[in-house]
Amino acid sequence: MYDVAIVGSGPTGLMLAGELRLAGVDVVLLERRESQELAGSRGGGIHARTLELLDQRGIVDRFLAEGKTMTAATFGNTPLDLGGLPTRHPYTLALFQNHIERLLLQWVEELGVQVRRGVDVTGVAEDDGGVDVQLAAGGSLRAQYVVGADGGRSTVRRSAGIAMMGPDATRSSLIAEVKVAGEPEQQGKVDARGIHGLYPMGDGTVRVVVTEAALGPATEPTLDDLRQALNDVFGTDFGVHSPTWLSRFTDATRQAESYRKGRVLLAGDAAHVHSPTGGLGIGLGVQDAVNLGWKLGQVVRGSSGAELLDSYHAERHAAGERALKYTMAQSLFQKADPRQEALRDLLGEVLRVDGAGVPIAALVTGLDVAYDLGPGHPLLGRRVPDLDITTTEGPVRVFELLHEARPVLLDFGGHGLGARLSSSRLRHVRATYDGEWQLPVLGAVPAPTAVLVRPDGYVAWVGDGSGDGLAEALDNWCGKANPTREQP
Numbered sequence: 001m002y003d004v005a006i007v008g009s010g011p012t013g014l015m016l017a018g019e020l021r022l023a024g025v026d027v028v029l030l031e032r033r034e035s036q037e038l039a040g041s042r043g044g045g046i047h048a049r050t051l052e053l054l055d056q057r058g059i060v061d062r063f064l065a066e067g068k069t070m071t072a073a074t075f076g077n078t079p080l081d082l083g084g085l086p087t088r089h090p091y092t093l094a095l096f097q098n099h100i101e102r103l104l105l106q107w108v109e110e111l112g113v114q115v116r117r118g119v120d121v122t123g124v125a126e127d128d129g130g131v132d133v134q135l136a137a138g139g140s141l142r143a144q145y146v147v148g149a150d151g152g153r154s155t156v157r158r159s160a161g162i163a164m165m166g167p168d169a170t171r172s173s174l175i176a177e178v179k180v181a182g183e184p185e186q187q188g189k190v191d192a193r194g195i196h197g198l199y200p201m202g203d204g205t206v207r208v209v210v211t212e213a214a215l216g217p218a219t220e221p222t223l224d225d226l227r228q229a230l231n232d233v234f235g236t237d238f239g240v241h242s243p244t245w246l247s248r249f250t251d252a253t254r255q256a257e258s259y260r261k262g263r264v265l266l267a268g269d270a271a272h273v274h275s276p277t278g279g280l281g282i283g284l285g286v287q288d289a290v291n292l293g294w295k296l297g298q299v300v301r302g303s304s305g306a307e308l309l310d311s312y313h314a315e316r317h318a319a320g321e322r323a324l325k326y327t328m329a330q331s332l333f334q335k336a337d338p339r340q341e342a343l344r345d346l347l348g349e350v351l352r353v354d355g356a357g358v359p360i361a362a363l364v365t366g367l368d369v370a371y372d373l374g375p376g377h378p379l380l381g382r383r384v385p386d387l388d389i390t391t392t393e394g395p396v397r398v399f400e401l402l403h404e405a406r407p408v409l410l411d412f413g414g415h416g417l418g419a420r421l422s423s424s425r426l427r428h429v430r431a432t433y434d435g436e437w438q439l440p441v442l443g444a445v446p447a448p449t450a451v452l453v454r455p456d457g458y459v460a461w462v463g464d465g466s467g468d469g470l471a472e473a474l475d476n477w478c479g480k481a482n483p484t485r486e487q488p
Contacts, residue, residue, distance in 0.1 A: 002028045003300045005133050005143035007121045007156050009036065011097065012268030012285030013149035014104035018057070019293025021111040022405040023455075025300050029108075029115045030133065030141070036105050040177045040245020042097035045279030048082065049366030050286050051089040052383065056402040056457050060089075062103050067095030073278075073364050076333045076344035078351045080361040086438035087367060088386050092279070100282060121150070123159035124264055131263045134159075144300060147265045147292070149285070154270035162266065163257045164273070167328070169250035171335075172216040174226050176208045176246040177201065181239025189233070194335045196233045208240065211335070212248075221248045251275040251331045253324050259288075259313040267292055272320045274327040277334065283366055284323055288316050294405055294455035303425065303479030315371040326363055362440040377462035378445040384410075384453045385438060389431040398453075401429060405455040407478045413449030413465055425478040426452075452477070 004020055006013045009031040020027040046054075046063065054060040069091040071083040083090050108115075120136035124146050132140040148156025157164070171194055180198070184206045188197035194211030201207055210229045226246060227237035256271045268285030292312045298304035333344045351357040362368035371381040386399045389410070401408045407426035412433060436444045450463030452473050461473035 001130060002026055002141070002143040004028075004145045004147060004296060005030060005131070005141060006147045006149055007133070008148070008150035008154075008268075008270070009033070009101075009105070009115060010149060010151070010268065010285070011100050011104060011282050012270075012289050013147075014101065014108055015286045016147060016149060016267060016289035016293050017113045017115075018104070018108045018111055019289055019405060020297055021108065021113050022057075023294055023297025023301070025297050027113060028141070028143070029113060030119045030121055031115060031117050032120050034118045036101055038098045038101065038245075040098070042245070043276055043279065043281060044094060044096035044100070045282065046093040046095060046100070047279070047283050047365040048085060048087050048089045048091065049369065049383065050283035051093060052087060052367075052386065052399070053286060053290050053457065055088065055386070056290075056399045057107075057405065058400070058403040059103075059107050062106070063093060063095060063100070066099055066103070067093040069093055073361065075330060075351060075357070075360050075364075076347055078348040078357065080351070080357045080364065082361055082365060084358075085361060085365060085367060085440055086385065087365075087440075092365070097282065121155055124148075124156055126160075126263050145263045145265065145296060147267055147296075148270040149266075149268045149289075150270055152269045152273040154266065156264065157256060157266055157270050160261050160264040162261055162264075164254040165257055166254035166324070167252065169215055169252035171211055172248055172250045173209055173211045174216075174221050174229055174246070174248055176226055176240070177205050177244045178208060178223075178226070178240045178246075179204060179242040180206050181241075187234065187238075190334070191233070191336050193233070198238065205244065206238075206240075215250070216248050219248075221246055249276060251328075253328050255317070255320060255324060259317055260309055265292065265296070265309065265312065267316075271316075272324060274324050275331040277327050277330045278364060280323050280327060280364070280366075284320060287319070287366060287369070290456045291316050298479045301479075308479075318372070319369050322363070323366075326360075359441050365440075367440040371458055373460065377448060377464075378439060378442055379437070379448060379451060379459045379462050382439060382459060383457050384451060384459050387433050387435070387437075389433045391429055391431045399457070401427065402453070402455065402457055407455055407460075408453045409450060410453060411450045411463075412447070413463060425474070425480070 003026040005028050007030050009029045017027050017029050071091045073080045122136050123134040125132045130142050130144050131146040132142055134140050148154045184200040196210045199207045212229050230237040253274045256266050259266050259271050267288040295308050299306050332340050373381040386397055409426055409428045411430045437447055439445055448462045449465045451459050452461035454460050454477055460477045
């Protein structure tokens with residue numbers, strides 16, 4: 001029996017598999033595809049907080065080497081400057097999903113994750129001791145926990161009976177990578193249907209996005225569907241042929257009622273579907289994975305009780321709900337409509353006031369995520385800044401201390417906290433730092449005497465010089481000092 005089975009090896013499943021291996025968990029990835037290669041480049045874009053998470057694991061340079069950084073985003077038609085955000089990565093990285101998956105797969109293979117391909121999962125059945133993952137080829141596979149990272153039409157979610165809630169689709173669009181007759185040229189227009197465009201990709205292939213006249217069916221589109229939609233909008237189908245990828249997406253916005261049901265959990269598109277507007281999808285899934293991985297690892301190892309998994313739903317459902325509201329608001333401006341254009345222009349006037357766009361920029365990038373860990377210091381529940389600190393072993397960046405995905409206590413006060421700690425459940429680092437603590441939107445905040453940083457990079461406790469509350473925070477987030485099952 002495996003500790004954890006992950007269904008789906010997209011960016012979410014791959015990131016979660018890596019997190020679980022770092023936590024010492026016996027994990028298997030089950031993937032329907034025979035190869036990791038995607039048909040087409042798919043979506044793309046990695047925002048600042050997701051880049052920070054990759055930085056926390058020591059692999060961000062792999063992605064930066066292959067993508068292109070952009071320091072601006074837009075809301076409506078108003079540019080948002082990302083360059084002033086307090087992060088080492090004040091930009092979005094343009095990088096298509098096929099490359100993101102390839103780089104994540106390289107990482108998880110280095111960690112020794114087992115990937116089983118050509119495995120079609122048809123359902124899950126839970127009992128007191130674990131979960132049976134039912135396979136189309138016959139038989140089943142057993143694990144203590146199963147995570148559905150198998151996309152918006154998740155088999156795991158449906159089999160577990162977890163409902164999706166939210167507004168239905170109002171329009172659908174076709175997206176494709178195709179060849180065209182003649183020399184490809186960029187085309188674009190916005191009308192009452194939506195946004196349409198042809199974008200040369202540099203290799204003779206053109207990416208096409210076109211909104212359909214009516215809401216399309218929940219089936220795979222055909223090349224004839226694409227030709228008809230292009231003719232309707234542009235008066236020509238541009239001679240499209242030889243598609244490497246052809247798909248349909250909608251503006252439906254739905255979120256799983258619960259991200260956890262017993263031993264079955266959901267992450268990524270299996271937990272939330274939305275318009276691709278803003279490019280939030282990959283980042284939301286990666287952030288789900290990094291939030292869940294260490295928690296599930298502690299539960300499987302026996303250092304924490306299963307109730308720790310409830311905090312995964314509490315934290316990520318709220319964060320996902322806020323991001324989905326952004327995609328719904330942004331998608332309103334993606335068609336020609338005088339009333340919506342009036343609202344867009346008025347919002348643009350507001351956002352152009354100095355500093356007014358910062359909260360939206362922080363939302364888009366994921367840097368403003370704040371988990372509700374109760375009242376206290378502004379750092380509590382927020383990502384720890386990647387400070388240049390000085391330790392007894394020399395200078396180091398905070399994110400470098402998180403490469404092993406273990407909790408870290410940063411002790412700036414020297415108040416004898418080490419006497420309360422066990423090295424088996426966290427890393428205690430005595431350090432000095434003389435600069436400001438800057439948070440997105442909030443700006444400078446009071447310097448703490450110590451902070452307990454969870455493996456996902458969020459602050460679970462802030463010291464005021466007394467050590468009060470540290471023991472409780474350790475029990476809540478770091479588990480027992482001596483788990484019932486040691487890491488391999």
